[in-house]
Amino acid sequence: MTISAEHYDELVAIRHHLHENPELSGQEFETTAYIKAYLENLTIEILETGLKTGLVAQVGQGEPVIALRADIDALPILENTGLPFASKNAGVMHACGHDLHQTSLLGAAKVLKQRETELNGTVKLIFQHAEEAHFGATDVLATGILSDVQAIIGYHNMPTLPAGQIGIREKGVMAAVDQFFVTVTGIGSHAAYPHEGADSIVATSAIVSSLQQIVSRNMDPQRAVVVSVTHMAAGNTWNVLPDTAIFEGTIRSFEQADRALAKQRFYDIVENVANAYGVTVDIDWILGTNVTYNDPELSAFLLDETSRWHDDVVVPELSNAGEDFASYQEQIPGVFAFIGSNGPGSPGLHFSDMTVKDEAIPVAVDYYVNNTFALLEKLGQ
Ligand SMILES: [Zn+2]
Ligand SMILES: [Zn+2]
Structure with a gap:
């Protein structure tokens, strides 16, 4: 784990807070305000997009430009996990683990800001609304804020894979x-x-x-x-x-x-x-969404890069679920990975008893941070 113990504890608290306060697609007002406050406290620039919920922030400067994406919305499901930090918003639940996604991107934002002088390029951080309703990515693209982005990466947690395992495969990954x-x-x-x-x-x-x-x-x-x-x-x-x-x-x-x-x-x-x-x-x-299609060259590159710093990297099975990350990939070469978040036999995504382990957070932060440096170096050559 490359983040400090204090940072880990902070991120766990953030994840639990977000899990406790889920909001439905297009209604992520409190979530957006929470993310914005955290980023502003780090003096990270929030870009002007006109989006009602969700936001795009920026670290670094100049070319090349890459984007990191996390989704922030929850599902209309009555939570049945028994967790001490279970949803306080009855009938709404982070049953797709987007609480983990946004927490890890906040963690990456902090690390990238601390290491901003080392960044040879610009990183746009997309906290995307309405993935479950499949209009968030389209909204973000329509703002034009990504028009200079040369590569984009994201991931989805997989409760059925061991916590911390990273899966990257070429071409089609989600249906x-x-x-x-x-x-x-x-x-x-x-x-x-x-x-x-x-x-x-x-x-x-x-x-x-x-x-x-x-x-x-x-x-x-x-x-x-x-x-x-x-x-x-x-x-x-x-x-x-x-x-x-x-x-x-x-x-x-x-x-x-x-x-x-x-x-x-x-x-x-x-x-x-x-x-x-x-x-x-x-x-x-x-x-509905197009196939989530990983750029063959970029995914081979990131599979190789990720294997350098992580010892649990696999080529995962296809997922029959859909992802609106596909919309970004229609315009920008991108890679969408899977990160294990619980273990084999665990309840899957969208189940009312689905849980994720906090141990996946630092791996996801590393996925964003280490691959940011790798991508900026590759694109800057
Ligand atoms: Zn979902
Ligand atoms: Zn999801």
Whole structure:
């Protein structure tokens, strides 16, 4: 651990305070004020962005320019950890560990400010709002504040990996997320006279079953794609066949070609099975985050650099979850790592009993700080 014992204790207290006071996406007012006060106390410059929540700060000066990103929002989940510092905001919880992310970036901010004279370039520190709602990164990019940034790094904690383990892999690391909502319209009838209608329930059942063939029959078995129908609804009594049924769900993929093929097959199956059952469909397709795609050269470089100062570095498995860090990577070469935050068998992200260990904090601070120096040196050559 390169941070001092006092700094570690300070960061643990900060993490517990943030965990106790979670705020939902786009409503991180107290969190933002807390971060701002901490940075201003260190005389770190807060950049003018016009963002309502979240902020971008800056350390160092001149070229090259890099960015470090942490997200700050929480989830609408009733906490069930039993921690002494559990959420005081009932129904809202840092169940994705963004309390850890922002704490470690505050820790890195302090170290980088102390070592500012050693910095050969500028570091922008992004405390990003609304990751869970997938509009925070887009908001930050829209301010133009990152237009001079040449590389960006971030990470997500992984409760299922040992605390302090760092995982870095090339190319796709977290999934592209697509969402669908389908309305199936048939003709309602008396349950005893189904032949006088067009049954939306039987049609929907057939459609949902057929959708399972996208992964099993259309996708390359060597590459990961997920199709999940998560919600179906139809009818409201036992002796009437309803006019309509709905279903919704999500598709996850890691390659642009797979994403496009899955969408095409989805439309083919839904429309043609509906046609076979004499019902009509209305498909609402909601594009979510793009694939979190690590720049191959930068990720190889950071994997190598991180291995120099840390003895627990792995190439992790893909995550089927999505991340709006992907939006930055569409414009700026970037690397998104995983940092273990608990251990195998622990409750995963978004679970009401998910916990992270404070031992992950100093490793995450080092990830930001050491890679900042490595990146500035590489880009400055
Ligand atoms: Zn999350
Ligand atoms: Zn998250």
